[in-house]
Amino acid sequence: MEHTDVLVDWSRAQxxxxxxxxxxxxxxxxxxxxxxxxxxxxxxxxxxxxxxxxTKYWMGLLAINFAIGLATGIIMEFEFGTNWSNYSWIVGDxxxxxxxxxxLMAFFMESTFFAVMFFGWDKVSKKMHLTSTWLVAIGSNxxxxxxxxxxxxxxxxxxxxxNPDTARNEMLNFWExxxxxxxxxxxLHTISSGYVLASLFVIGISAWYLLKKRDTQFARRxxxxxxxxxxxxxxxxxxxxxxxxHQVALNQPMKLAAMEGLYDGxxxxxxxxxxxxxxAKEIGDDLNPFLFSFEIPGALSFLGYHDLNAFVPGIDNLMxxxxxxxxxxxxxKMQKGxxxxxxxxxxxxxxxxxxxVEAEKALKTFEANQAYMGYGYLKKPQDAVPDVxxxxxxxHTMVGLGTWFLVLFMVTLYYAMTNEMHNKKWLLYLAxxxxxxxxxxxxxxxxxxxxxxxxxAIQDLLPxxxxxxxxxxxxxxxxxxxxxxxxxxxxxxxxKIMLKQIxxxxxxx
Amino acid sequence: MFDLLTLQQYWWFLISLLGALFVFMTFVxxxxxxxxxxxxxxxxxxxxxxxxxxxxxLTFTMLVMFGGALFAAMPLFYAVSFGGAxxxxxxxxxxxxxxxxxxxxxxKPDNFYxxxxxxxxxxxxxxxxxxxxxxxxxxxxxxxxxxxxENNLSxxxxxxxxxxxxxxxxxxxxxxxxxxxxxxQGALYFLNNVDVPTVTARIKKVVIVNFGMxxxxxxxxxxxxxxxxxxxxxxxxxxxxxxxxxxxxxxxDMPALAGLLLVGxxxxxxxxxxxxxxxxxxAIWFSGLGVILTVLVLFLILGLDASVxxxxxxxxxxxxxxxxxxxxxxxxxxxxxxSVLVPVVLLYIIFVWRSMDKSQITIDExxxxxxxx
Numbered sequence: 068m069e070h071t072d073v074l075v076d077w078s079r080a081q082x083x084x085x086x087x088x089x090x091x092x093x094x095x096x097x098x099x100x101x102x103x104x105x106x107x108x109x110x111x112x113x114x115x116x117x118x119x120x121x122t123k124y125w126m127g128l129l130a131i132n133f134a135i136g137l138a139t140g141i142i143m144e145f146e147f148g149t150n151w152s153n154y155s156w157i158v159g160d161x162x163x164x165x166x167x168x169x170x171l172m173a174f175f176m177e178s179t180f181f182a183v184m185f186f187g188w189d190k191v192s193k194k195m196h197l198t199s200t201w202l203v204a205i206g207s208n209x210x211x212x213x214x215x216x217x218x219x220x221x222x223x224x225x226x227x228x229x230n231p232d233t234a235r236n237e238m239l240n241f242w243e244x245x246x247x248x249x250x251x252x253x254x255l256h257t258i259s260s261g262y263v264l265a266s267l268f269v270i271g272i273s274a275w276y277l278l279k280k281r282d283t284q285f286a287r288r289x290x291x292x293x294x295x296x297x298x299x300x301x302x303x304x305x306x307x308x309x310x311x312x313h314q315v316a317l318n319q320p321m322k323l324a325a326m327e328g329l330y331d332g333x334x335x336x337x338x339x340x341x342x343x344x345x346x347a348k349e350i351g352d353d354l355n356p357f358l359f360s361f362e363i364p365g366a367l368s369f370l371g372y373h374d375l376n377a378f379v380p381g382i383d384n385l386m387x388x389x390x391x392x393x394x395x396x397x398x399x400k401m402q403k404g405x406x407x408x409x410x411x412x413x414x415x416x417x418x419x420x421x422x423x424v425e426a427e428k429a430l431k432t433f434e435a436n437q438a439y440m441g442y443g444y445l446k447k448p449q450d451a452v453p454d455v456x457x458x459x460x461x462x463h464t465m466v467g468l469g470t471w472f473l474v475l476f477m478v479t480l481y482y483a484m485t486n487e488m489h490n491k492k493w494l495l496y497l498a499x500x501x502x503x504x505x506x507x508x509x510x511x512x513x514x515x516x517x518x519x520x521x522x523x524a525i526q527d528l529l530p531x532x533x534x535x536x537x538x539x540x541x542x543x544x545x546x547x548x549x550x551x552x553x554x555x556x557x558x559x560x561x562x563k564i565m566l567k568q569i570x571x572x573x574x575x576x
Numbered sequence: 577m578f579d580l581l582t583l584q585q586y587w588w589f590l591i592s593l594l595g596a597l598f599v600f601m602t603f604v605x606x607x608x609x610x611x612x613x614x615x616x617x618x619x620x621x622x623x624x625x626x627x628x629x630x631x632x633x634l635t636f637t638m639l640v641m642f643g644g645a646l647f648a649a650m651p652l653f654y655a656v657s658f659g660g661a662x663x664x665x666x667x668x669x670x671x672x673x674x675x676x677x678x679x680x681x682x683x684k685p686d687n688f689y690x691x692x693x694x695x696x697x698x699x700x701x702x703x704x705x706x707x708x709x710x711x712x713x714x715x716x717x718x719x720x721x722x723x724x725x726e727n728n729l730s731x732x733x734x735x736x737x738x739x740x741x742x743x744x745x746x747x748x749x750x751x752x753x754x755x756x757x758x759x760x761q762g763a764l765y766f767l768n769n770v771d772v773p774t775v776t777a778r779i780k781k782v783v784i785v786n787f788g789m790x791x792x793x794x795x796x797x798x799x800x801x802x803x804x805x806x807x808x809x810x811x812x813x814x815x816x817x818x819x820x821x822x823x824x825x826x827x828x829d830m831p832a833l834a835g836l837l838l839v840g841x842x843x844x845x846x847x848x849x850x851x852x853x854x855x856x857x858x859a860i861w862f863s864g865l866g867v868i869l870t871v872l873v874l875f876l877i878l879g880l881d882a883s884v885x886x887x888x889x890x891x892x893x894x895x896x897x898x899x900x901x902x903x904x905x906x907x908x909x910x911x912x913x914x915s916v917l918v919p920v921v922l923l924y925i926i927f928v929w930r931s932m933d934k935s936q937i938t939i940d941e942x943x944x945x946x947x948x949x
Contacts, residue, residue: 152659
């Protein structure tokens with residue numbers, strides 16, 4: 068069942084829209100739940116009412132953010148069915164499990180204890196309240212764990228086998244899916260990015276109070292907690308980012324090449340610290356991909372393979388293949404993929420006719436080529452290459468901003484500890500301005516992860532073109548615009564409410 | 577460990593249980609449609625919103641869990657129905673997106689659209705959202721227009737992508753039945769949870785009217801189900817055939833289910849009676865248990881006794897059964913191990929519910945809480 072490009076584009080657009088909106092809210096929840104849990108712990112330990120007020124204030128902002136995160140989240144789960152129904156069947160046996168476990172293990176925990184956290188101050192004991200706050204934090208992070216196990220599996224499918232009779236992939240080993248190195252690094256990298264964003268959020272808002280010369284004690288306390296949390300988690304973010312890149316190098320070389328704009332592979336490949344791509348560059352030509360660039364030599368080889376001398380294949384190498392480095396060309400892979408698809412069809416046909424000998428033969432052919440099955444659905448070799456500019460700029464934006472956040476945390480922690488923060492106007496302005504940068508870095512990260520692995524819904528196995536639902540593209544177009552209008556309307560309300568609450572400030576709570 | 581069919585039946589039971597718990601929890605939605613019927617002043621309304629506001633996430637989660645369990649255990653249904661009856665499911669999603677923000681934003685200063693706007697969103701969620709869910713569930717009995725090919729990939733045969741279900745009176749009655757059910761359940765929940773005498777005084781009438789409507793629709797729906805042509809499949813060849821009064825036969829084959837249904841209906845009735853005659857606070861627990869049992873049986877009857885749980889109107893052999901649409905043996909086994917968490921989750925929900933609802937909500941309590949909805 069082939070889909071039209073228009074349908075696939077709208078389906079992707081709708082999913083991207085939902086995901087990008089959803090991700091405006093989730094990272095803050097991931098981090099802020101922990102920050103308020105830490106603050107409430109300080110309150111319970113010290114008995115200082117000021118800490119309680121601080122906790123309650125940030126909790127209020129958390130709630131505004133939480134509600135809309137939940138609203139946008141529900142759709143993502145159901146969109147796998149509504150918009151990617153072929154996908155739901157072909158890999159649902161593996162992919163459905165972590166989603167269901169997420170619901171059972173995490174969502175109930177979050178939603179049950181959320182009510183206690185907000186309305187239970189006078190209804191339950193101090194200890195039970197604190198426990199509830201921690202459970203909300205743990206619940207929301209557990210939810211991230213399972214969804215990222217699912218996402219990690221899409222990037223690097225393991226622990227399953229294709230069943231030709233049901234025409235789907237079936238799970239063979241749950242632990243392999245769970246401990247998928249790609250999923251582990253993705254989970255750790257993603258949650259730490261949430262902690263960093265929440266820290267930037269708390270520091271930025273507190274800095275605004277300091278600029279306005281109000282709520283200074285509250286602001287200083289908040290900055291100390293958030294800067295410490297941010298500094299520790301930034302270092303963690305850096306380490307997990309390195310591991311993520313390593314996983315990409317191992318399992319998704321085309322994505323890595325696109326992230327770096329690398330066409331002609333080399334040993335001691337460098338990382339482009341800064342560069343502007345030449346839009347005239349095409350796959351296989353001799354043009355320099357960059358109009359200008361500044362490179363850190365050897366860094367890409369080291370980052371990708373933890374070896375300065377490692378060969379990093381470029382887009383051209385992956386496309387044309389290389390005997391020297393044991394790379395099969397895309398056209399060859401497509402050929403094998405087509406053989407696999409045809410053999411599966413033959414197997415089904417012979418089996419139906421009761422011709423078991425021929426069916427067995429066809430099955431053997433299928434199994435020999437099955438690893439490339441996804442390539443059999445591609446229309447042309449160029450389809451195997453993601454959008455280089457999008458991958459390159461998103462990746463570099465994310466890394467650049469991440470580095471800046473680390474520096475900012477060091478500086479704010481230092482000045483907050485020495486109690487000089489309120490005198491450093493330049494720093495306060497920078498802290499406020501960094502809040503939106505935090506969101507940009509978050510979205511850029513997901514664009515690299517998802518756009519960078521195109522055309523694959525499941526790496527090498529299932530292209531997006533094959534994964535979509537068999538519906539009319541106008542239907543998806545209609546719902547796309549409905550979502551776009553609704554989300555934007557809700558976002559406007561959310562931002563307005565949030566800004567108002569910030570203006571009211573902790574004293575008003 | 578267990579054979580595949582046992583696991584498929586076990587998972588169908590879990591899906592049925594989640595469906596039943598969700599329908600019980602829709603008292604939240606029903607309550608949302610009563611904000612202007614049961615409350616006449618702003619203070620009264622605030623109490624109702626805050627009373628529901630502490631439960632809505634649980635209902636929401638139950639719905640998500642229901643979807644998640646279907647995805648993991650019956651992936652073919654997930655693919656066929658969601659990707660085919662596209663507009664119905666999308667309609668449901670829209671109705672639930674708007675609910676989540678409405679509670680949190682309704683009372684917040686600078687909320688851009690005003691309080692009434694968010695109350696309207698709650699009303700839409702409570703009425704249209706529940707109606708559409710009812711229609712979607714009804715199609716498990718009445719069928720959908722889909723075809724599943726030899727590779728188990730599916731497509732819908734109608735360009736209306738699910739909206740055609742609205743032309744079937746049974747589906748519409750089913751949807752309306754759920755709306756009235758959620759409304760009198762909502763009223764019973766308020767009776768239990770809210771301490772505002774003026775509101776309590778209005779509950780009796782609301783319960784009588786909505787229960788009456790529910791009862792008429794329920795009898796129609798039940799009679800239709802019992803006497804309709806159903807589909808039975810051969811467990812060995814998986815070939816599907818029509819059988820007149822299939823569900824009636826299934827009830828006769830499984831008298832325990834028929835008994836459970838009767839107990840469910842009577843318990844529900846008892847809850848309603850003590851609410852109307854004695855304004856009993858505990859009425860919701862009886863009617864709630866009755867709802868859970870009744871819905872559980874209605875779901876179970878679809879999956880057991882070689883029934884088809886999602887008939888195809890376009891190609892009878894494409895119809896879905898727990899045997900042809902489930903996850904693999906291994907996945908069902910893994911998920912069954914995970915399902916030991918179900919009672920744990922239910923226990924902590926009950927524990928939290930009890931500790932949070934020790935006393936009823938009053939106008940003063942809501943007024944004194946700066947975080948109120």
